[in-house]
Structures are given as structure tokens and as C-alpha cells.
Amino acid sequence: MATFLRRTCRLHQQMSGARRYIQRHSLRFVSTSDKKESNLSIPFTPEDIADETKRKELHKRLEEHFKDEDLNSPKNRIPYGYEENVPEVDKFNYHTVWWFWFVIPVIVGIAIFNFSLNDYGLRSWSEREARLVMEEREKKGLPYVAKNYIDPSKIELPSEEDIEAWDVKIKI
Amino acid sequence: MGLLILMALNCFCVMFLNKKDQTVAVVNCFGVWSAFSLMYWGGSGVSRESLSELFCVDIYSSSMISLSLWICGISILVSSCMTNLRGVFNSYLILVTLLCFLLVQCFMVNTLAMFYVLFESTLIPLASIIGIWGGQIERVPSIQYMAAYTVGGSFPLLLIFTTMEVHAGSSFMWFISMKTTSLNWLFWGGCFLGFLIKLPAFPFHAWLPKAHVQAPVGGSVILAGILLKLGGYGITRMMMLFSYTLESFGILVMSFSIVGSVYGAFMCLRQSDIKKLIAYSSVSHMAFSIMGLFSCTEVGMVGAYIMLVSHGFISPGLFVLSGINSEMVHSRKIKVMSDGVRAAPSLGFFWLVMIMANLGVPPCPVIISEVLSVVCVIALYPWVFVLLLMYFILSGAYSFSLYCQLTRTKKKIKMKVFFNEVTLKDMSALYFLFYPLAEVLFKWDLWAMM
Numbered sequence: 001m002a003t004f005l006r007r008t009c010r011l012h013q014q015m016s017g018a019r020r021y022i023q024r025h026s027l028r029f030v031s032t033s034d035k036k037e038s039n040l041s042i043p044f045t046p047e048d049i050a051d052e053t054k055r056k057e058l059h060k061r062l063e064e065h066f067k068d069e070d071l072n073s074p075k076n077r078i079p080y081g082y083e084e085n086v087p088e089v090d091k092f093n094y095h096t097v098w099w100f101w102f103v104i105p106v107i108v109g110i111a112i113f114n115f116s117l118n119d120y121g122l123r124s125w126s127e128r129e130a131r132l133v134m135e136e137r138e139k140k141g142l143p144y145v146a147k148n149y150i151d152p153s154k155i156e157l158p159s160e161e162d163i164e165a166w167d168v169k170i171k172i
Numbered sequence: 173m174g175l176l177i178l179m180a181l182n183c184f185c186v187m188f189l190n191k192k193d194q195t196v197a198v199v200n201c202f203g204v205w206s207a208f209s210l211m212y213w214g215g216s217g218v219s220r221e222s223l224s225e226l227f228c229v230d231i232y233s234s235s236m237i238s239l240s241l242w243i244c245g246i247s248i249l250v251s252s253c254m255t256n257l258r259g260v261f262n263s264y265l266i267l268v269t270l271l272c273f274l275l276v277q278c279f280m281v282n283t284l285a286m287f288y289v290l291f292e293s294t295l296i297p298l299a300s301i302i303g304i305w306g307g308q309i310e311r312v313p314s315i316q317y318m319a320a321y322t323v324g325g326s327f328p329l330l331l332i333f334t335t336m337e338v339h340a341g342s343s344f345m346w347f348i349s350m351k352t353t354s355l356n357w358l359f360w361g362g363c364f365l366g367f368l369i370k371l372p373a374f375p376f377h378a379w380l381p382k383a384h385v386q387a388p389v390g391g392s393v394i395l396a397g398i399l400l401k402l403g404g405y406g407i408t409r410m411m412m413l414f415s416y417t418l419e420s421f422g423i424l425v426m427s428f429s430i431v432g433s434v435y436g437a438f439m440c441l442r443q444s445d446i447k448k449l450i451a452y453s454s455v456s457h458m459a460f461s462i463m464g465l466f467s468c469t470e471v472g473m474v475g476a477y478i479m480l481v482s483h484g485f486i487s488p489g490l491f492v493l494s495g496i497n498s499e500m501v502h503s504r505k506i507k508v509m510s511d512g513v514r515a516a517p518s519l520g521f522f523w524l525v526m527i528m529a530n531l532g533v534p535p536c537p538v539i540i541s542e543v544l545s546v547v548c549v550i551a552l553y554p555w556v557f558v559l560l561l562m563y564f565i566l567s568g569a570y571s572f573s574l575y576c577q578l579t580r581t582k583k584k585i586k587m588k589v590f591f592n593e594v595t596l597k598d599m600s601a602l603y604f605l606f607y608p609l610a611e612v613l614f615k616w617d618l619w620a621m622m
Contacts, residue, residue: 049514049515050514079595080595080596080597081252081595081596081597081598082196082597083192093196094596094597094600096196096200097196097199097200097203097249097597097600098600099200100199100200100203100204101199101200101203101245101600101604102604102607104203104204104207105203105206105207105210108207108210109207109210109611112210112211112213113210113213113611113615116211116213117213117618120618121617121620
């Protein structure tokens with residue numbers, strides 16, 4: 001997933017890095033000195049990016065401008081977002097965050113959900129228990145499911161005199 | 173208890189690191205704590221590992237604990253734009269860690285009185301976060317609104333718990349079971365008002381858009397991700413106490429929540445501020461969880477918790493995206509934010525994914541929750557389907573409208589967009605908010621196994 005994200009964003013980020021380079025130089029375009037400007041910036045607007053034809057022309061101009069530029073040099077580094085100045089710390093933090101937020105929760109989560117949550121809700125137990133009860137009833141010649149769970153002759157109901165003394169409420 | 177000890181020990185170790193390393197260290201600690209909290213998901217009923225004198229955890233608690241730890245960690249990860257603002261950023265780390273500590277205890281405690289104390293105490297760190305790192309001067313009235321609603325609404329609950337402690341001698345929620353057939357609206361209102369305000373339920377939702385708009389990105393993430401869920405969890409525990417015998421009061425609340433879902437969707441349709449839109453979208457979604465909770469059915473409870481957990485991941489994702497996008501264009505207006513999406517097309521993809529997840533497009537688990545909640549409501553009153561149909565149409569409309577405004581707005585005002593690239597750190601945070609939804613999807617029946 002990390003590789004996918006990197007690849008998805010790599011071209012955009014390279015262009016962003018190039019744009020950032022251009023922007024920095026473009027900002028120095030307004031100068032109060034008498035010196036002649038060097039051949040710096042390639043000014044562009046968001047419309048140049050939105051329109052496909054203009055975007056292709058801009059890419060060509062940028063490629064021509066940056067053909068001798070080393071994109072892997074430290075000044076053109078695209079940071080992961082954790083540390084701007086020290087690339088080693090930036091990369092280390094990126095790796096640790098992915099380790100603690102993806103690798104460990106996924107492995108520990110899968111382990112827990114497969115082993116600790118085994119037979120969650122007693123599903124396996126209930127199936128085993130049902131088979132045992134079925135075997136027992138087969139031996140006794142009883143049906144699997146009976147209308148009465150308890151033998152009605154063993155139920156003791158209160159007498160009419162007892163019920164008269166109670167305040168019975170029936171809610172429907 | 174082991175989790176709290178681990179949290180305290182880790183915080184103690186982090187104190188000795190460099191200030192620069194402390195942020196990433198704390199973020200990583202939250203990841204470890206979340207993985208550790210998965211241990212509490214073991215078994216049906218109450219978790220054996222969590223049992224102690226003070227704490228007892230079941231599936232509802234454990235899901236909320238894991239969610240709290242995850243969301244608080246993400247809120248620190250996405251708060252890099254706050255490093256340049258007023259105050260010391262390390263104090264933000266302390267506030268979030270403290271808030272998480274209180275939340276974890278809140279979801280673990282046995283007694284309702286302690287639960288109330290911790291429920292109220294979570295307001296203080298959040299108010300501090302909004303007050304110190306909030307965007308505008310209007311953050312002061314927003315904190316006042318939030319505090320007034322929360323404290324005022326839960327004051328009757330304090331009276332009820334105090335009475336319970338005095339008369340019953342205990343508010344130990346696992347043993348007490350009260351059955352009442354008397355229709356006492358004041359009593360039911362007092363029990364649930366504080367939690368309904370927290371969720372927030374229509375018509376007590378007014379504080380949420382104000383709080384979200386004024387809160388920083390990290391604050392919005394925590395508020396939407398976990399603090400709203402405190403209300404749902406509190407309702408679950410109160411219902412457990414009263415053995416699900418709400419009846420008429422439950423029907424009244426469900427009626428309000430159905431209207432609230434339509435209202436929230438309608439308000440989303442006419443918003444131009446992205447954070448207000450996401451806040452009203454939260455109101456709509458929480459209405460579904462209220463419907464599920466107050467239906468007093470197992471199907472409803474499952475639907476409610478799937479919504480609470482899913483929304484806890486998706487809504488912070490939307491706020492993270494809005495934070496990234498609004499930082500690029502320095503505005504929360506949706507049409508202006510389209511410039512940022514044009515500058516960074518990858519944001520368009522992330523917006524699409526998050527908006528679809530928020531809408532409830534399968535395979536996002538929100539659709540399961542909506543179906544289960546609708547089933548509960550329609551089983552009671554079939555004609556309610558008309559209002560729910562309106563909600564589904566409106567929610568599709570505002571989601572589609574939001575996406576179109578973000579990606580297809582024709583630029584009318586010439587604006588210079590300062591290209592601030594979307595960092596891999598921000599995209600990692602979005603991914604960390606999205607991938608746990610797969611776990612929720614595959615194990616959605618966990619909440620049905622009580």
C-alpha cells in the first residue's frame with residue numbers, strides 16, 4: 001500500500017517539486033535592483049495545468065529547463081512529511097509509523113480475531129450441542145423438536161384463589 | 173487495567189525523548205495501544221482479561237476503546253499544520269493523551285456515577301484544544317455553546333445517579349436492573365437528554381456545527397470520531413439498566429431522529445462551508461444510530477453500533493481531507509477548495525472515496541447499518557418509509573453536489589494557489605482511517621453476539 005501510494009504520487013510530487021523550485025525563483029522575479037534578470041522562471045498559471053494541451057506544452061518546457069537538473073539531489077528531495085531537514089529521520093519516522101499503525105495492528109488483529117475470538121457467540125458449541133441432543137432423542141425415539149419443552153403434567157399453576165389476590169396487568 | 177498501566181508507562185518513557193521525536197513517538201504509542209486493546213475483544217459477553225474491581229469490558233466497550241485510541245493517534249498525526257500556531261505543540265500532545273486516557277476509562281468503568289464523572293471531564297481537554305488552537309475569535313462562543321449544552325443537558329442525569337447511589341446503595345451497572353411501567357417523561361428525559369445532546373440528536377444539535385467549524389483539524393477528528401460516540405455508549409448502558417423497556421419514549425425519540433436525519437441532509441445540501449457540511453452530515457448519520465438504539469431490538473443495536481464505529485472512521489477522514497484542502501487555499505468554502513483539488517488531483521480521488529463511504533455505498537459498512545436501522549423503524553411504522561426515502565435521496569444529492577463542486581467548479585475568481593504538496597504523511601493518515609473499515613465489514617456480526 002505504501003508503494004502504491006508512493007507510485008501514485010511520485011509523478012505529481014516530482015512536478016510539485018519542480019513547481020516549488022519555479023515558484024521560489026518566480027517570487028524573486030519582482031526585483032528592485034538594476035541588475036539584469038538571469039534566465040530563470042517559467043511562469044505559469046493554474047489554467048496551464050487544467051488544460052491538457054497547455055499542460056503538455058508546460059511539461060515540455062519544464063523538461064527542457066530541468067534536463068540537466070539532478071532530481072535526486074538533496075535540494076530537490078520530496079519529504080515524507082515528518083521532517084523537512086533530515087532525510088534519514090524523515091524516512092525512519094515514515095517506516096515506524098507504518099510499522100506501528102499497519103503491520104502490528106493487522107498481524108495482532110488477525111491473530112486475535114482468529115485465535116482469541118474463536119467460537120465467538122458460541123456458534124460451534126451450539127452446533128455440537130444440537131447434534132448431541134439429536135442423537136439422544138433418536139435413541140429415545142422422540143422427535144427432534146417437541147411442542148412442549150417441559151412436560152405439561154409437571155407444571156404447577158397457582159389456584160384461582162391465589163390469582164384473585166394478585167394484581168395482574170396484561171399489556172398488549 | 174493493563175492497558176491503562178501500559179499507557180502510563182509509555183507516556184513516562186516518551187517524556188525523556190527529544191521534543192522533535194516526541195510527536196512521532198506518541199503517535200506510535202497510540203498504534204501500540206490500539207493493538208493491545210484488541211485483546212479486550214476476546215469472547216462473547218464480558219471480557220475476562222478486563223475484569224477487575226473498577227473495570228469491566230464487553231464488545232460495546234471494547235469497540236469504543238479501540239476506536240478512541242485509533243482516532244486520538246490519527247488526530248496527532250494530522251496536526252502538523254498546527255505546529256506554527258499559537259501555544260506549544262507538545263501541550264497538544266499532552267491534552268490529546270489525557271483526553272484519550274479519560275475516554276478509555278470512561279468506556280471501561282463499572283459504575284454509572286464514575287462513568288458520568290469521566291463523561292463530563294472529557295469536555296475540558298476538548299474545550300482547551302478548541303480554545304487554544306481554534307481558527308477564529310468565534311471559537312469562544314462555540315466553546316460556550318458546547319459546554320452549556322453538554323453540562324446543562326446532563327445535569328438531570330447527575331440527579332438520577334445521585335438518587336440511585338443514595339437509595340440503591342450502588343450504581344454498578346452490571347447488576348442493577350430497574351423495571352418501570354410508569355410513563356414518566358421527565359424521568360426518561362433526564363436519563364437520556366445528556367446523551368442525546370452529545371450524539372447529537374435533533375433538535376439538540378446546534379452546538380455541533382459551531383464546534384466543528386472553530387475546532388482545529390485534530391480537534392474535529394477527535395470530536396467527530398469518538399466524542400459523539402460517548403452519547404451512543406451512554407444510551408446503551410442506560411438501556412441495559414432499564415432492561416429495554418422504553419416504549420413510548422423510545423418511539424418519540426425515534427420520530428425526532430427520523431425528522432432529524434431528513435433535516436440534516438437538507439442542511440447539508442445548502443452548505444457552502446465544508447466543515448459545517450460534514451457536521452450536519454454527522455447529525456444525519458447519528459440519527460440512524462439513535463433509531464437503532466431506541467428501537468430496543470438486537471437488530472437495532474447491531475445497526476447502531478456499526479454506524480457508530482464506521483462513522484468514527486469516515487467522518488474524521490472527511491475532516492482530514494477538508495483540513496488538507498483548506499490549508500492549500502486558506503478557505504473553507506467548497507467552491508474555492510476546488511482550486512486545491514485542481515492543483516492536487518490525488519485529492520479528488522480521496523474525496524470521491526470518502527464521500528462514497530459517507531454516503532453508504534457498498535462495501536462500506538454504513539449500508540449495513542442503514543439497512544438494519546430502517547428495518548427496525550419500518551417494523552414499527554411502515555409509513556415512515558416515505559421520510560427515509562427523502563433522506564436517501566437528499567443524502568445522495570448532497571454527496572454528489574459536494575463532489576461536483578470540489579472537482580468540477582469553473583473558476584470564476586482568479587486566485588493564486590500556493591502549491592503546498594499533499595504529503596505522504598497526510599495520505600497515510602487517510603489510509604489508516606479507511607482500512608479498519610474492512611475489519612468492521614467482515615466482522616459486522618460481532619455486536620450481535622451478546
